[in-house]
Amino acid sequence: MRRMSIQIDPITGAPRLVAPGRAARHEAEPAACPFCAGNEAATPHETGRRSVGDDWTARSFPNLYPLTDPHEVLVPTPRHVTSWRDLTPEELASGISLLLERRAALEAEGRYVHAFVNDGTAAGASLAHAHAQLVVVDHEYGARLTRLLHGAGCALCTLTSSHEAGLEIERLGGLVVLAHPSPRLAGGLIITPARHEAEPAVEGARSLAHAVSAALRATDPLTDVNLWLAADGTDTHWYLEVQPRSANLAGVELALGIHVCAADPAATAAEGRARLAAHAS
Ligand SMILES: [Zn+2]
Ligand SMILES: [Zn+2]
Structure with missing residues (x-):
């Protein structure tokens, strides 16, 4: 099932992620929020979760409209919270813990797992309920984020x-x-x-x-905001970038x-x- 791929723009040679299937996600606006507690059946099979007792606090599953293969979604709260700014400290910690776990699980030789949050419509979110995503690209694309973070310099x-x-x-x-x-x-x-x-x-x-x-x-x-983790699996210095969509x-x-x-x-x-x-x- 490879419905998407990185293509090279034949005019400039720059990479593009092409995923025509994602156009369908706007037509399928759900009646009930698929990320809220009680609507778990609306999402694909779970790949990971954090829970307290019988109740989940964070869960991850494949994206219905994948940009890459694999492409996972992570929901950090069962409450209908629309921004990561409004998560409780416990939700933030359990969501980030699961995000780091899924990132490690999806890592493989030659791949880069890009973990990111689109918080708000100006930041690219297409579903209101707060969530994060993990997409997988060739390692060279991720390594661009850490190019000057090697060794003594x-x-x-x-x-x-x-x-x-x-x-x-x-x-x-x-x-x-x-x-x-x-x-x-x-x-x-x-x-x-x-x-x-x-x-x-x-x-x-x-x-x-x-x-x-x-x-x-x-x-x-x-301001809506994007967050992403930059850690390329080599000896470079990791960081998490927080970019408000100020323009x-x-x-x-x-x-x-x-x-x-x-x-x-x-x-x-x-x-x-x-x-x-x-x-x-
Ligand atoms: Zn919701
Ligand atoms: Zn350093």
Whole structure:
């Protein structure tokens, strides 16, 4: 069952994920939310779950309209919550724990498992109930996210050990939340371990959940947001990127693949620290 594939644009040579079957998902708008508790039969077979007693707290299953093979969906709460911003700390921790577990389970030689969240319609979500997804692409595509994070010259080791740029927002456990030094769009943040570490461990899910919660609180609460994990399975420094959809992609971005960032990262960090301080008080 390979209904989708990466094709190369014959004009520019750039990769495209082509999945015509996904057009059907807009016609099949369900009457009841398939991700809510009680509607489990509306989703394909479960691939993983977290539960308390008999009740699930997070579950994963194949996407009905896959972009890649495999392509999984992860639902971090049985409640009809429409944003990851509104998950409880427990839901965030169990959702992230299952996400890391599924990511590890889908990994294989030569593949890159891309784990990401589209939070809100501007971020690409087509179902309202909060969810995450895992798609699988050739390793070379994922490795682009970590190209400058090898060994002694690792850019994230440098960034987390130097406070000069004023990008740091918060430190929690071994993790640092900081303004991305060069985000795709204004307001982008990253979460990364202070020490060079190749993979986020499932056992570290609770710390990561705390950091994700802080990062989301540090962003503009009215903005839809994409989150994705960058960890390529080699010795590179992992990070999680949090990108508020603060602008539309326009002619420069679409044609040249060059993003236009209309904010100073140091100002993003200052705003983020102020938002966290306001939450705390
Ligand atoms: Zn729902
Ligand atoms: Zn590093």
